[in-house]
Amino acid sequence: MRYYDEIVKNRQSCRSFEDKEVEAEKIADIIAYHEDEESDLVDELETELKFYDSSAYDRFKDSVGYSGVCIKAPHYAVLYSEKGEHYLENAGYIIQGITLKLTELGLAACWLTINDAAAAKTALAADTEKELACVLAFGYRATDNDEKKAPKLSLDELCMGADFETEVDTDLFYPELEYCLRACAHSQSFQNLQPYRMLVDATSVYLVGLPSDMTNEYDRRLNYGILMFNFYSVMWDVRPQAPRWSFEAPERDLKLPEGVTYIAKCKI
Ligand SMILES: Cc1cc2nc3c(=O)[nH]c(=O)nc-3n(C[C@H](O)[C@H](O)[C@H](O)COP(=O)(O)O)c2cc1C
Structure with a gap:
């Protein structure tokens, strides 16, 4: 089971990133995956994926991240979604596709809890009517990052x-x-x-x-x-x-x- 062994099992959340931008070709790969291959759960719901650079941290650090802690990263992927039945499951599903694509590209990521979706959207000055549904911090894992793997259910x-x-x-x-x-x-x-x-x-x-x-x-x-x-x-x-x-x-x-x-x- 190559995909499980190499991608799914290898993925691990990252809370300390290298201070280095991801190459434009890799960002293009992520966008191409999202546009051409991405799968969703609810076809009728429209979503928009936007990328932000490290400056987003100062803008939305008060509204995303659990225990009042946002994670500093060189990039953030944010999914905006039309609201409707199962829109959050659908958003989670779509962004998990991105997370595993990032793993394939040798990048690391961490989901961030949204404490105030409206405030985060305003802070990002997002030009969309849709609701901010998911925030993912991503980049290269810091070489001195020694986070342990989280234990999982058998x-x-x-x-x-x-x-x-x-x-x-x-x-x-x-x-x-x-x-x-x-x-x-x-x-x-x-x-x-x-x-x-x-x-x-x-x-x-x-x-x-x-x-x-x-x-x-x-x-x-x-x-x-x-x-x-x-x-x-x-x-x-x-x-x-x-x-x-x-x-x-x-x-x-x-x-x-x-x-x-x-x-x-x-x-x-
Ligand atoms: C909906 C959701 C919100 C999360 N929010 C945060 C967060 O705000 N800060 C953080 O450090 N990790 C956050 N995480 C990451 C989880 O803590 C992490 O997935 C969990 O500890 C398991 O570790 P693993 O991803 O390495 O398997 C979040 C994960 C999910 C699914």
Whole structure:
């Protein structure tokens, strides 16, 4: 599973960047990927991707970044989106595509929580009617950056059987599915809390959200979009015609306890 091993598993958030701009050719590669290859979850929603240089830090540092800390980077990618059902999951999905493209190009990135979307948009003087939905800091990882890899859920911890009351037997996973689910377990999430689980039966996977007092609605939905893209990216690498995620209700009772919410499903 080349894409999983080399890209998804290798990606790691970066909070200390080299003070060096990314070459114009690489920025052009990212734009070309976004325009020609990017996949989304909700086709009807219009989005706009804009890039900012390091000067954005001083402009929006009071409105993005958790614990009041914004991350200094040579570049920022910001996705603006039309508002509509599932627009944050869709935005998270799109920007995760960019994050993995950056990994492919030897670059590093870190998602930034948006504490005040309207203030950040005003600070950036963004010429768009759309809502600021995602902020990603990116550039080259500093050579002295010694951040440790974040621990992730194991497959057994992430996955459950056909419903919330059934244990999973991961030995039944065929290799492609196993790596798609490993990619889910490796997803970024707000403070690495990973407040979700995957239910797996013979024909579909179902993403369900766990209660998390620490994660607000905004970041929760971005988390889901990121995980859905990770799943898709590994599936797409081996089976480009694979079905896409759907927000339609499940066709049977997933026996979810109170507080656990159904998010989306994907045929496998
Ligand atoms: C929606 C979202 C918001 C995040 N916000 C921040 C942030 O403001 N500051 C930060 O340092 N990291 C932020 N992160 C990065 C997570 O902390 C990081 O993904 C997590 O610790 C797991 O580490 P990994 O990305 O290396 O796997 C955010 C991640 C997500 C998905």
